[in-house]
Amino acid sequence: MDVSVSYNQEKTAYPGIFGWIFSTDHKRIGVLYLLSIATFFIVGASIGVVMRLEMLTPGQTIVQPRTYNALFTVHGVIMIFLIVLPGVPSIFGNFFLPIQLGAKDVAFPKLNILSWWLYMTGALIAVAGLFVGGGAPDTGWTFYAPYTLKSATNIVMPLFGAFILGISSIITGLNFITTIHRMRCPGMTWNKMPLFAWGLYATAWIQVLANPIVGITLLLVIFEKVFDIGVFDPSKGGDPLLYQHLFWIYSHPAVYIMILPGMGIISEILPTFSKKNIFGYKAIAYSSMLIAIIGSFVWAHHMFTTGMSDIARIVFSFLTFLVAIPTGVKIFNWLATLYGGSIEVKTPLLYALVFIFQFCIGGFTGMILGTLSTDLHVHDTYYVVGHFHYTMFGGLGFALLGGLYYWFPKMFGKMYSEKHSRIALGTLFVGFNTLYFHMLIMGWLGMPRRYYDYLGYFQTLHVTSTIGSWILFVGIFYMMGNLIHAGLKGEKAQANPWGGTTLEWKISSPPPTENFEEIPEVVYGPYERKGGQE
Amino acid sequence: MRSQAASYASQVDVAFWFIFIVSTILLTGITLFMIFCLYRYSKKRNPTPATFDGSIFLETLWTVIPTILVMIMFYLGYEGFLSMRQAPADSMIIKVYARMWNWRFEYPDGRKTDKLVVPLNKPVKLLMYSEDVIHSFYIPAFRNKEDVVPGRENFLWFKAIEEGTFDVLCAEYCGDLHSYMSTTIEVLKQEEYEAWEKGIVLEIKGEALKGKEIFHGKGACMACHSVDGSKILGPTLKGLWNSKTIVIQDGKEREVVANEDYIKEAILNPSKAITKGYENIPMNAYKGILDEKDIKALVEYIKYLGDNPK
Known part of the structure; x- marks a missing residue:
């Protein structure tokens, strides 16, 4: 095979789009995920804009209560299950993990394309559920019992869709664990592995270990709904708190599934643009594992107001605070990486810095939620909504976009306009913070979440927040237009436009199908700048 | 809303402000440090990057601090918690019943209300039950909430230290009218509270009283209908009795007199004729939920509201 042909130009066994959707090439699968996720994101974000529009005035603005309840449920389901959960691992993990490890593909390429098919199947079942049976679910994305069991809407299909998405996620996790254990190139010891790979590794374990729990839970809800057996509904002898425990045993660690690979991206971007080795490599790598482990024992902080025993609440509050420590360690090491560098200010770096700023707000507001007394006040208010959008969108979302701007030249072989990228980032930043910071204030003032209507004195804050959603929406389209334009008309990208040191920068842009002509051998740490490594 | 109307509210606020101030200092420091690095260590000002890449001292420092x-923070939260x-043993017990989408309160002497009225500076312990799904009893001015979970008895206690009327909200999503599941808590001086305690018993008697109980209880009418003239989701019942009302029947407007037959029909089969202006908010049909006697009592109550504009 001619190694100089790039993966996206190569002649495949199937013509056109079939050469992509039946491809077992990890890079093509990464791109498939990118396009699928971007499409769902536009849908999810549009629903978000409609929700904010409804909040413009008290009482009815544009939709009925039931429609509003369906909107926030569908927004949550799409954003969580179709975007942030698969997000970074399935786009950039697929595309870059094998390359960063110096491998030709993941361990199980066929399972890899299967995971995309399962993802699409799950997504389509969930989306189809909106239009058949009782219509779009109105339960909130958390599907709490017993409300979900009593709801007349179609919850079986979205739940079954989510169940299938879980299988897709487990397969990706297994694939990555095996790839990382077995396919690192010669010389790449665990402590010479790029930090992005470490983030994926920690995440993969949570995917494999925690996903089955939520899978079973969702099936139990379906069984209870369809066969009328009492697992979670107390009127049939079930326990609604059992549902919440099972749900959060997965769904809290899932937060780390989302954020750890995003943090991995930040750990790639900072040394590249500082032209300096990462500060505290081991601290960053092992803190990912610590976050994954401690993070698996903090789930019940979602349940401080449920009537769970006071002792349990105290223990879970304490454990929750422990997660803050490895997270802080990462942030301080990133800052120390900047210190003394020779910093080249480019869009990906700016995304990384915005990530640090916004993720810090997400983390600090998280401490108010982890603190028992303050949580009793702000639990289930807009404060929580603001907090998790700061971590998930302001953190993970901006990390993902940073990753996209960082690796775009590598993935598509084209450069984008630096000027327009910065304008887009500026718009996103202003829109994001206008939208969500006001939610934090409203929550602290006592505005409950999932409220169709609200008391008049919240209106000014709601209006400001809604204006933020318009700015953010413009930013999203500006950013997408910027990248699509670059993909079509951009200048050709060099193999290593940023001066990166990890293996993906040592091959051409876009990479050839087989990645490497010869499997490379690694001598230095991934970000060390000596011995000819840039 | 900024009132700290419960004894423990200021403790919650202290924990909040401690975390807020620490966070603000750290965030400002982190942000300024990033900006400083962008300036001082730009490619132009610092063409040769430093080579250090770790420090046990620093790692220890930013782990320990x-x-x-x-x-x-944990301790402040724990203390407030x-x-x-810990409800004092002499707390007055009030039972709280939550259902889609209203709150009902039952006092020790058996009185039932849809608004919570409590004495100032007296500990009150709410024992809370749900009849359907999970709700959450939330008083922002008290900084406290507790879920009301079917099949469990959860409690929330407080000692109100400020007179006034405060919002009570449902904070756990419970369906269509979740955001309308609110009521108020009125904190009265001891003497006023005692007067209220007597007043509410004397106010209403006989069939009309039964009707009022159904209105707040079994029928849950007050979720959508007010008795004081204000518009909630449905039309108010104040002054309804024997009044002339425009309804939409089979797509046409028609004037009716709200007599016994009309009210009976409007409860059992509400979608047949809908009061003009309320076409978009369908009411549940009560056929099978309320029997003949219940409706009779409700009619008496509506009569009472009409005769007795209070």
Whole structure:
């Protein structure tokens, strides 16, 4: 095979789009995920804009209560299950993990394309559920019992869709664990592995270990709904708190599934643009594992107001605070990486810095939620909504976009306009913070979440927040237009436009199908700048 | 809303402000440091990057200091939490019943209300039950909430230290009218409270009283209908009795007199003729939920509201 042909130009066994959707090439699968996720994101974000529009005035603005309840449920389901959960691992993990490890593909390429098919199947079942049976679910994305069991809407299909998405996620996790254990190139010891790979590794374990729990839970809800057996509904002898425990045993660690690979991206971007080795490599790598482990024992902080025993609440509050420590360690090491560098200010770096700023707000507001007394006040208010959008969108979302701007030249072989990228980032930043910071204030003032209507004195804050959603929406389209334009008309990208040191920068842009002509051998740490490594 | 109307509210606010101030200092420091690095260590000002890449001292420092800070935060939260959860033994017990989408309160002497009225500076312990799904009893001015879970008895206690009327909200999503599941808590001086206690018993008697109980209880009418003239979701029942009302029947407008037959029909089969202006908010049909006697009592109550504009 001619190694100089790039993966996206190569002649495949199937013509056109079939050469992509039946491809077992990890890079093509990464791109498939990118396009699928971007499409769902536009849908999810549009629903978000409609929700904010409804909040413009008290009482009815544009939709009925039931429609509003369906909107926030569908927004949550799409954003969580179709975007942030698969997000970074399935786009950039697929595309870059094998390359960063110096491998030709993941361990199980066929399972890899299967995971995309399962993802699409799950997504389509969930989306189809909106239009058949009782219509779009109105339960909130958390599907709490017993409300979900009593709801007349179609919850079986979205739940079954989510169940299938879980299988897709487990397969990706297994694939990555095996790839990382077995396919690192010669010389790449665990402590010479790029930090992005470490983030994926920690995440993969949570995917494999925690996903089955939520899978079973969702099936139990379906069984209870369809066969009328009492697992979670107390009127049939079930326990609604059992549902919440099972749900959060997965769904809290899932937060780390989302954020750890995003943090991995930040750990790639900072040394590249500082032209300096990462500060505290081991601290960053092992803190990912610590976050994954401690993070698996903090789930019940979602349940401080449920009537769970006071002792349990105290223990879970304490454990929750422990997660803050490895997270802080990462942030301080990133800052120390900047210190003394020779910093080249480019869009990906700016995304990384915005990530640090916004993720810090997400983390600090998280401490108010982890603190028992303050949580009793702000639990289930807009404060929580603001907090998790700061971590998930302001953190993970901006990390993902940073990753996209960082690796775009590598993935598509084209450069984008630096000027327009910065304008887009500026718009996103202003829109994001206008939208969500006001939610934090409203929550602290006592505005409950999932409220169709609200008391008049919240209106000014709601209006400001809604204006933020318009700015953010413009930013999203500006950013997408910027990248699509670059993909079509951009200048050709060099193999290593940023001066990166990890293996993906040592091959051409876009990479050839087989990645490497010869499997490379690694001598230095991934970000060390000596011995000819840039 | 900024009132700290419960004894423990100021403790919650202290924990909040401690975390807020620590966070603001750290966030400002982190942000300024990033901006400083962009300026001082730009490619132009610092063409040759430094080579250091780790420090055990620094790693220890930024592990230990945050650990101390978060432990202080945990402790502040823990301390406040204990005050919020340890109800004094002499607390007045009020039972709270939550259902889609209203609150009902039952006092020790058997009185039932849809608004909570409590004496100032007296500990009150709410024992809370749900009849359908999970709700959450939330008083922002008290900084406290507790879920009301079917099949469980959860409690929330407080000692109100400020007179006034405060919002009570449902904070756990419970369906279509979740955001309308609200009521108020009125904190009265001891003498006023005692007067209220007597007043509510004397106010209404006989069939009309039964009707009022159904209105707040079995029928849950007050979720959508007010008795004081204000518009909630449905039309108010104040002054309804024997009044002339425009309804939409089979797509046409028609004037009716709200007599016994009309009210009976409007409860059992509400979608047949809908009061003009309320076409978009369908009411549940009560056929099979309320029997003949219940409706009779409700009619008496509506009569009472009409005769007795209070």
